[in-house]
Amino acid sequence: MRSDSDSPDPLSSPDSPPPKTPPNLHQNTIDPDARWLVQKFGGTSVGKFSVKIARDIVSNYIDNHKVAVVCSARSGSSKALGTTNLLLKASSQALRVPATSTYPTPGCTTPGTTRTSRNNDWTSPLHSPGGSSGSRSPSRSALPNGGLSSTLMMSSIMTMSSIPPPCEKDEPPFFATVELIRSEHITEARSSITSFTILKELEEEIEQDCDALRSFLMAIQVICEMSPRSKDTVIGFGERMACKLMTAVLRDQGVDAEYVSLDSVVPDIDEDSDSHGPTLDQQFYDKLAVAFAERVKQCGSRVPVVTGFFGPVPGSLLRQIGRGYTDLCAAVLAVGLEASELQIWKEVDGIFTADPRKVLTARVIPVISPEEAAELTYYGSEVVHPFTMEQVIRRKIPIRIKNVENPSGLGTVIHPNSDLDPSETREILLPEPVSLEKLDYLQMVDQGHKKLPTAVTIKERIVVLNVHSNRKSVSHGFLAGIFGTLDRYGVVVDLISTSEVHISMAIEDNHEKKIMDRLVKDVEKYGTVTVLRGMAILSLVGKLKNMVGIAGRMFTSLANGNVNIEMISQGASEVNISCVIQGRDAVKALNLIHQSCLQIEVEGRRGRVGPWLF
Numbered sequence: 001m002r003s004d005s006d007s008p009d010p011l012s013s014p015d016s017p018p019p020k021t022p023p024n025l026h027q028n029t030i031d032p033d034a035r036w037l038v039q040k041f042g043g044t045s046v047g048k049f050s051v052k053i054a055r056d057i058v059s060n061y062i063d064n065h066k067v068a069v070v071c072s073a074r075s076g077s078s079k080a081l082g083t084t085n086l087l088l089k090a091s092s093q094a095l096r097v098p099a100t101s102t103y104p105t106p107g108c109t110t111p112g113t114t115r116t117s118r119n120n121d122w123t124s125p126l127h128s129p130g131g132s133s134g135s136r137s138p139s140r141s142a143l144p145n146g147g148l149s150s151t152l153m154m155s156s157i158m159t160m161s162s163i164p165p166p167c168e169k170d171e172p173p174f175f176a177t178v179e180l181i182r183s184e185h186i187t188e189a190r191s192s193i194t195s196f197t198i199l200k201e202l203e204e205e206i207e208q209d210c211d212a213l214r215s216f217l218m219a220i221q222v223i224c225e226m227s228p229r230s231k232d233t234v235i236g237f238g239e240r241m242a243c244k245l246m247t248a249v250l251r252d253q254g255v256d257a258e259y260v261s262l263d264s265v266v267p268d269i270d271e272d273s274d275s276h277g278p279t280l281d282q283q284f285y286d287k288l289a290v291a292f293a294e295r296v297k298q299c300g301s302r303v304p305v306v307t308g309f310f311g312p313v314p315g316s317l318l319r320q321i322g323r324g325y326t327d328l329c330a331a332v333l334a335v336g337l338e339a340s341e342l343q344i345w346k347e348v349d350g351i352f353t354a355d356p357r358k359v360l361t362a363r364v365i366p367v368i369s370p371e372e373a374a375e376l377t378y379y380g381s382e383v384v385h386p387f388t389m390e391q392v393i394r395r396k397i398p399i400r401i402k403n404v405e406n407p408s409g410l411g412t413v414i415h416p417n418s419d420l421d422p423s424e425t426r427e428i429l430l431p432e433p434v435s436l437e438k439l440d441y442l443q444m445v446d447q448g449h450k451k452l453p454t455a456v457t458i459k460e461r462i463v464v465l466n467v468h469s470n471r472k473s474v475s476h477g478f479l480a481g482i483f484g485t486l487d488r489y490g491v492v493v494d495l496i497s498t499s500e501v502h503i504s505m506a507i508e509d510n511h512e513k514k515i516m517d518r519l520v521k522d523v524e525k526y527g528t529v530t531v532l533r534g535m536a537i538l539s540l541v542g543k544l545k546n547m548v549g550i551a552g553r554m555f556t557s558l559a560n561g562n563v564n565i566e567m568i569s570q571g572a573s574e575v576n577i578s579c580v581i582q583g584r585d586a587v588k589a590l591n592l593i594h595q596s597c598l599q600i601e602v603e604g605r606r607g608r609v610g611p612w613l614f
């Protein structure tokens with residue numbers, strides 16, 4: 001264990017000044033045989049329950065485990081209104097210069113922009129205008145290492161350009177967005193931290209990060225261009241601030257925690273890669289796991305609070321991994337630490353048999369296979385990022401989904417061994433003492449081992465492309481031509497159904513209209529195309545292979561509910577039967593399938609029966 005005098009400041013990056021550690025803080029277990037436990041907390045959980053996480057969750061595990069905490073950027077009420085979305089908004093605002101603005105934008109030639117050089121006394125590129133901390137320049141350590149080189153490059157451009165500071169009426173629109181992010185974090189800090197010293201230190205860190213963010217966005221505005229890597233750097237501020245907040249809350253609750261930024265870890269890996277640069281393959285993830293673990297172990301017996309943002313990965317984090325990347329980060333860390341378990345804490349009790357917001361009778365699934373969990377995440381139930389499973393499961397580390405609001409609940413375990421018998425399942429689910437309620441639950445687990453599908457899910461905002469061949473090429477040429485075209489446009493097909501002369505493809509409706517129009521035009525070279533918008537993919541997931549009659553039951557119940565089926569697909573995956581229906585029928589269809597294929601009828605207090613499918 002390290003002494004206070006040689007450990008770093010818990011809220012700052014490693015190159016920050018020495019620590020101010022309050023005495024008697026509760027630390028991670030010092031039992032050398034104890035295994036690591038990685039606990040990942042989502043944005044809304046960090047936003048709403050930081051004190052509860054520190055007091056009722058992390059504190060309860062550190063006596064018996066070495067706990068590593070991974071956090072997402074905070075969201076006050078919903079992910080849509082959360083910090084990551086605000087950061088993305090600020091990025092677009094920095095690129096969009098209002099026509100009436102008198103704010104100078106060297107390099108941008110937005111029509112109508114008046115370039116004046118008022119306030120030319122302002123020269124510092126990292127001057128922090130408008131922030132409540134005054135005109136403090138952010139320190140080098142306040143800038144995310146992942147974006148350092150581009151930040152410095154842009155800073156130089158700003159110096160050369162002698163940009164005046166934005167006065168209030170003229171300030172760029174992203175200032176208001178950064179101010180909202182700043183004030184939300186400060187408000188949260190003040191309402192959850194009681195120690196004056198911890199609060200002051202945190203407030204200063206938040207101010208510095210917001211200063212650095214403003215400077216970075218200004219530089220983007222100046223060069224009028226944002227690479228995917230710069231965009232990654234901007235969103236990385238969200239996890240930085242959330243983790244600093246969480247570290248401070250943990251310390252305020254008596255847990256000795258240390259802030260760990262992972263964005264300096266990835267470039268080290270960059271350096272020893274080949275001349276083409278690393279690709280985001282398994283070898284890269286394996287190196288990342290080792291690097292993450294090494295950094296985390298430097299915290300000694302302090303609880304590491306790790307940024308779920310992990311810096312400039314090959315091809316950009318947002319593009320290659322997408323939103324929800326902190327689940328993957330936690331998984332890679334769990335692999336590096338050879339953790340006994342990866343816990344993903346959310347605001348739902350686990351993975352349900354259907355989205356509990358849409359199906360009121362949905363129930364928690366006690367144990368699910370990685371294949372089923374992946375299938376659910378790909379087809380609309382985004383409880384865990386789909387790439388997460390592969391990383392941990394190949395190292396035989398189970399994932400447990402738990403509810404921050406119900407820490408004693410058993411949650412859902414995604415288990416590497418998908419063919420467990422009931423007694424093994426009980427063992428996995430019960431590391432803790434058993435209450436009557438849990439026994440009831442386990443009774444259900446035993447019954448759940450009878451043949452029953454696992455869950456039903458819906459993916460909305462789908463467009464279907466039907467192509468009828470013009471018979472100018474043989475079948476394989478027809479398919480090759482269509483797929484070549486889709487590949488050029490970077491369009492991913494979610495579901496497909498084919499005959500020799502006809503192909504139907506369901507794709508996510510997330511492409512710009514003009515791109516879709518061009519795609520359709522190109523596909524028309526191969527046949528007649530019809531486009532159906534506003535569709536949804538309905539998927540029944542489970543070990544369906546030997547469940548005789550399951551497809552019949554699924555489609556009969558849809559027919560009885562007058563739900564029209566546009567397209568059917570089964571076979572590609574042994575754990576999924578999917579069909580495309582009208583989006584407006586989505587909730588009705590979910591409930592119909594849940595009722596007919598997944599409902600367990602209650603028979604007395606303990607007994608629950610079928611409909612089993614043998």
Ligand SMILES: Nc1ncnc2c1ncn2[C@@H]1O[C@H](COP(=O)(O)OP(=O)(O)O)[C@@H](O)[C@H]1O
Pocket residue numbers: 041042043044045079345346347348350351352353354355356357376380381382383455
């Ligand atoms: N099968 C499912 N099981 C559980 N949640 C589901 C399912 N399908 C969709 N969901 C939705 O996924 C969301 C995930 O939970 P939440 O804790 O809000 O996410 P986050 O941790 O990303 O903030 C919930 O709002 C829930 O309604």
Ligand SMILES: N[C@@H](CC(=O)OP(=O)(O)O)C(=O)O
Pocket residue numbers: 041042043044072073079084085238308322323324325326327
């Ligand atoms: N904050 C990021 C990363 C993330 O993983 O979020 P969450 O864990 O709240 O889904 C996002 O919104 O995409």
